[in-house]
Amino acid sequence: MILGIDASNLRQGGGVTHIVEILKEARPQNYGFSKVCIWSNQKTLERITNRDWLEKIYQPVLDQSLIKRQIWQKTTLPRQLKEYNCDILYVPGGSDGSGFQPMVTMCRNMLPFEWKELLRYKLSWMSLKLLLVRISQLRSFRQAYGLIFLTDYARKSLIPIIALENLNEKVIPHGIDDRFFIKPRTSYNIERYTPENPFKILYVSIIDVYKHQVNVVKAVKSLIAKGYPIQLQLVGPAYKPELKRLRRELISGDQKIQYLGAIDYNQLHAIYKDSHLNVFASSCENMPNILLEGMASGLPIACSNFGPMPEILGDAGIYFHPEKVEEIQKSIEILILDLNLRERLSHSSYEKAKQYSWKKTADQTFKFLQSVGNHYYERRILNSNS
Template identity: 45%
Template sequence: MVLGIDATNIRSGGGLTHLKEILNNADSGSICFEKVIVWSNSVTLSNLPSNDWLEKRTHNWLNKSFVFSFIFQIFLLSREAKKSNCTLLFVPGGTFLGSFKNFVAMSQNMLPFEFEEQKRYKSWKSRLRFKILFITQGLTFKRAKAVVFLTNYAQQFITKKINLKRQNQIIPHGISLEFLQTPKEQKNIADYSFSNPFQLLYVSLITVYKHQWNVVEAVLALRSMGYPISLTLVGGTDSESFSRFNTSLQHDTNKIINYRGQIQHKELAEIYKSADAFVFASSCENMPIILIEAMTSGLPIASSNKGPMPEILGDAGFYFDPTNVDSINMAIKTMLDSTQLRNIYSHDSFSKSIKYTWKECSNKTFNYLYSTAKNIIT
């Protein structure tokens, strides 16, 4: 059997990482398919491994704008898949409007389905984009032979939202081993000072549902209470959120907030290792990879109580409402005050995180795709 992979809309970010890692961690013995064909742009294909069983194909339209890629997917990809004798097409990008009937879709984006989160965006263009994605991804999931979800939360929320009756499977992403670090022995907050502060880290895109300004306000309040704390923020910013974020930084008279902007992913592991604790204030996630990176790095974590975060972190976190500054303040304060809980939680979350491997993700993905393909031909 031949497996096709529609990577026509995958160019960067988590989608590219997922595709690259499941292929990197697969071999001819584990994938079961005789051949795997990936359709994408040249840059994406250059990031994928080379194997005898893997064929990488592109097209002029796939190397232009997303509009041309979308047209290729709708009008040409199905024909190409049929010509190549594909038994099954895997769609990790979440949207497929072509005529090829035997495909498995994957859900990696919650924003199209969480209407309350969409309201945080003031831009009509952003809201329109989410409405379009809700229609296209909802239609894709309903037409698919099966849907792959990343978490129980995403599965339950989306299946209820669109009344999805299709077969589905939960297969979480993996985490790179470069983040692996056993938890450090936690020190009493009294061992820190204004010149040697407790270093809190938050890694994420600066955007409306990540609530960085609330974290900044909570940390500044703790500093005014006498806590020797600093905050490092890492991540790019979107145009809609930059002004609000920049305004929050202007209240930092003691210069305890360090915004490093967007950095290379390969540098992240060292940044995690230099921190004393992590904060994650997102209110909308499908699978919070960044949270799991922090868990794997052995850090105590103050986390949002929204979405799949409690599912991932379990009872090993200091939880808060990310929309409420006082709630964030109290969670971080509790974390700072309790050396014992920091020790317990960091070890517990580290233990939970090590099950998320790309090898496991790759094996589960290709096994599920193979079993689905077998059911199609029998």
């Protein structure tokens, strides 16, 4: 079989990381695929490793506006899939307009499907965008011959909404880049740290309404007021309205609470290595890659108890309600004060992270694509003979 991949709407973040990593680790010949053809924008294609069995197809329209890309997906892609003799289409971005079958897609984003989270944006362009994504992706999920979920939480949440019987579906979690695996370091009592050499708390994620950085800042401010020698570093790009809220909580020139902005993904592991505790306060996730990275980095973790976080972290962290500042404060304080707990949770989360690898993700993905393709064409043969 020949596999076509429509990565036309993968432009940054976890979606690009996913497709880059699984194609780097893939052995498609082991699953009946002689060739893989992928369509995407130039920047994404440049990040994908060249392979003998892989054909990267670039068209200038894929670097243009969303509307133009959607028109291309609906009008040009179906013809090109036939020209390249593709037998099955994989759309990891979640929205397909090609009408090609068999098509397999992926549920990547829970924001459009959790009303409470969507409504955090109130009446805004973002809420309208998420509503349109919801409509588009639900249509694609219902038309798909196969659907990949990243967590069991996402699967259980979406199956009732999709409302289809006999759906070919599979839970295939993402992996972790090897460079994030850092063995847990020696921990020290909080008295060992000073304002000049503080205990560093790290929160990596986009500054956004459902990530609750403002609540984390308020919690850490309270702990600083109690005299703890701690420092909070916030890392990530920003949704501008929420960044304005955050900046109102920050004090100019204060080194105890810092917003470092976006850091190159290839350098991110160094930030984890230089930290002592990881916080993850999101209330809406599908597959929390950032949580996985913190686990692999050998850090004790104070974590939101929403969504799939308990599924991923298990008993290897301290949990809090991300909307309750006092719970965030208490969780961080427990870890600051209890050296033995920090050490135990660091080793436990590090071991749990070893369950996730991009090789495993690639193997499971291509095995599922093979299964869906075989099932589709076997049914076609049976139907034609009946």
